[in-house]
Amino acid sequence: METRKEFKILFWIAAIFGVAFFLPVESARFNTAIAATFDLANWYAREHVILCLLPAFFIAGVISVFVSQGSVLRYFGANAKKWLAYTVAAVSGTILAVCSCTILPLFSSIHKRGAGLGPAIAFLYSGPAINILAIILTARILGFEMGLARTIGAVSFSVIIGVVMSLIYRKEEKIKREEQMNIELPPEKRPMWQTSFHFFTLVLILVFANWSSPASSDTSSTWYYLWAYKWYVTGFFSLLLGYSLIFILKIKWQWVLLSTLAIVASALLSSNFIDNAKLAPLVPMIVGIAALSIITLLDKNDEDNKEWTYSTWGFAKQILPLLAIGVVTAGFLLGSTHEGQTIAGVIPNEWIQWLVGGNSVASNFFASIVGAFMYFATLTEVPILQGLIASGMGKGPALALLLAGPSLSLPNMLVIRGVLGNQKTIVYITLVIVMAAISGLIYGAI
Numbered sequence: 231m232e233t234r235k236e237f238k239i240l241f242w243i244a245a246i247f248g249v250a251f252f253l254p255v256e257s258a259r260f261n262t263a264i265a266a267t268f269d270l271a272n273w274y275a276r277e278h279v280i281l282c283l284l285p286a287f288f289i290a291g292v293i294s295v296f297v298s299q300g301s302v303l304r305y306f307g308a309n310a311k312k313w314l315a316y317t318v319a320a321v322s323g324t325i326l327a328v329c330s331c332t333i334l335p336l337f338s339s340i341h342k343r344g345a346g347l348g349p350a351i352a353f354l355y356s357g358p359a360i361n362i363l364a365i366i367l368t369a370r371i372l373g374f375e376m377g378l379a380r381t382i383g384a385v386s387f388s389v390i391i392g393v394v395m396s397l398i399y400r401k402e403e404k405i406k407r408e409e410q411m412n413i414e415l416p417p418e419k420r421p422m423w424q425t426s427f428h429f430f431t432l433v434l435i436l437v438f439a440n441w442s443s444p445a446s447s448d449t450s451s452t453w454y455y456l457w458a459y460k461w462y463v464t465g466f467f468s469l470l471l472g473y474s475l476i477f478i479l480k481i482k483w484q485w486v487l488l489s490t491l492a493i494v495a496s497a498l499l500s501s502n503f504i505d506n507a508k509l510a511p512l513v514p515m516i517v518g519i520a521a522l523s524i525i526t527l528l529d530k531n532d533e534d535n536k537e538w539t540y541s542t543w544g545f546a547k548q549i550l551p552l553l554a555i556g557v558v559t560a561g562f563l564l565g566s567t568h569e570g571q572t573i574a575g576v577i578p579n580e581w582i583q584w585l586v587g588g589n590s591v592a593s594n595f596f597a598s599i600v601g602a603f604m605y606f607a608t609l610t611e612v613p614i615l616q617g618l619i620a621s622g623m624g625k626g627p628a629l630a631l632l633l634a635g636p637s638l639s640l641p642n643m644l645v646i647r648g649v650l651g652n653q654k655t656i657v658y659i660t661l662v663i664v665m666a667a668i669s670g671l672i673y674g675a676i
Contacts, residue, residue: 259576263562266573270561270605271554280512283331283550284519285436290335291542292429294342295534296420306345306353319352320360320388331553331605333357334645335545341649347403348396351658354646356388359637368632372615376629383633383669391661398657419534420478428474431467438464439515461511468493468518475522480531489521549645556641560605589626589674591667597627598666601635602659603643611635626674634666 254260305318337354345353360381369377396403441460444453456463472490475481493514500513522539529535565575586597601611615628638659647655 259574259578262574263565263576266566266575267558267561269571269573270566271557273566274557274605276509276512278331279550280515280519281439282436283335283553284515284546285432285439286333287335287542287545287549288519288522288538289429289432289436290339290545291538292425292432293336293339294541294545295538296425296428297339297343306340306343306349310346310349312348315346315349316352316389316392319349319392320356320385322353322356322360331549331639331641331645334549334642334649338545338548338645338649344406346396346406347399347654348392350392351395352388352392354658355391355637355662356384357637359384359388359633372619372628376625376632379629379669379673380632383629383666384637387633387637387662387665387669391658391665394661395654395658399654424474424478428471428478431470431474434467435464435471438467439511475525479526479529479535481525481529481535482531485525485528489518489525492521493518548648553641553645556639556644557605560603560640564600564604586623586627586631589624589671591671593624593627594630594667594670594674595663597623597670598630598634598663601631601633601666602638602663603640604635605639605641624674626670626672628670629673630666630670633669634662638662 306315333354336357337350340353341350365377365381365384368380438456438460441457441463443457444451469490472486475486476483496517497511497514500510504510504513523542526535526539561575563575563577565577566573586593586600611632615623615631619625619628643655643659646658650658
């Protein structure tokens with residue numbers, strides 16, 4: 231046994247030495263891929279983690295702690311009415327407006343609370359795929375026809391994939407139904423409207439903090455005004471969150487007031503001393519998250535308030551390391567594309583463009599597979615596709631990428647595997663890729 235252990239150590243030393251020895255450091259492609267890896271990681275950390283993921287973890291914590299198991303079972307449980315469960319799941323994306331990674335803590339929460347596999351999967355797909363902002367942007371930039379095709383495809387996919395998954399694992403779902411029939415649920419701790427108010431206040435903070443700039447320079451559009459004043463809107467919902475903390479969660483008003491003053495002070499200081507308009511809002515968001523964590527952890531009136539932050543931290547520990555691995559891998563292999571800037575990965579972009587031209591079976595499947603493994607932040611898939619279409623990408627593969635890309639990514643897959651296990655994750659990914667490719671074929675032939 232000791233000899234085997236020593237050989238294992240020797241193997242890993244030799245493997246690491248071999249990798250270091252044969253690194254193609256003189257290759258321009260390799261060095262560009264390294265640069266793309268760091269660029270994507272840097273952009274992801276600046277643009278996505280603080281404004282998107284951290285609020286999403288707190289929202290997931292609300293589901294895990296404050297949303298009663300009875301509420302989850304009523305709408306998503308294995309015994310819930312199917313039409314209600316799938317309807318709620320399918321339209322959730324229009325409310326959440328999140329990406330494939332931000333949806334993960336929310337999915338993990340409802341899954342742990344006893345949601346049926348089918349509705350949970352429909353929620354997992356619909357969250358990033360039926361983003362109403364992305365669909366509007368798709369219609370405006372890529373054309374009404376593409377926007378309509380994406381809408382129909384995304385809504386139907388979420389339901390079909392959920393139903394197919396529930397049928398494949400119907401024995402497990404039957405056992406879950408029987409178990410849930412025997413659950414004696416405790417009475418609701420607070421009225422449902424209070425929990426909903428708290429939940430949707432956090433959701434609206436997430437949505438408006440990440441509201442993107444308009445595609446056109448039309449300063450009279452509602453989209454432009456919401457973008458121009460998004461931090462004022464976010465601030466308004468933050469005040470509603472303060473109301474919720476005091477009157478619903480019963481946290482001391484003095485603590486909430488001190489937190490509010492700290493956030494306002496940090497916002498004023500960052501706006502005056504940080505020239506970068508994108509980095510300045512991160513400071514008050516970090517201060518707000520820190521203040522919320524501290525006052526909930528120190529609260530002694532209700533253990534659930536402390537548990538909310540512990541649950542949030544639990545989701546962060548589970549998801550952030552896997553996302554980091556996925557982002558680094560995706561950046562190295564596929565490159566970094568954002569804000570009109572493209573840095574190629576090890577796999578040349580020219581290959582991708584060459585492989586997705588026309589409307590063949592191969593081009594649609596390739597677009598679907600590449601889209602599934604790439605990471606798209608909310609709305610970024612539209613400008614990326616605009617460039618690919620201009621380079622000769624067919625409209626069928628474009629739709630296939632739209633239907634597979636936003637809902638999946640390599641980081642997303644790693645986390646789903648941790649929640650569902652290998653088999654269910656592979657089945658889910660396969661269903662998304664195959665259905666996206668078939669939809670692309672049909673759309674391209676019309």
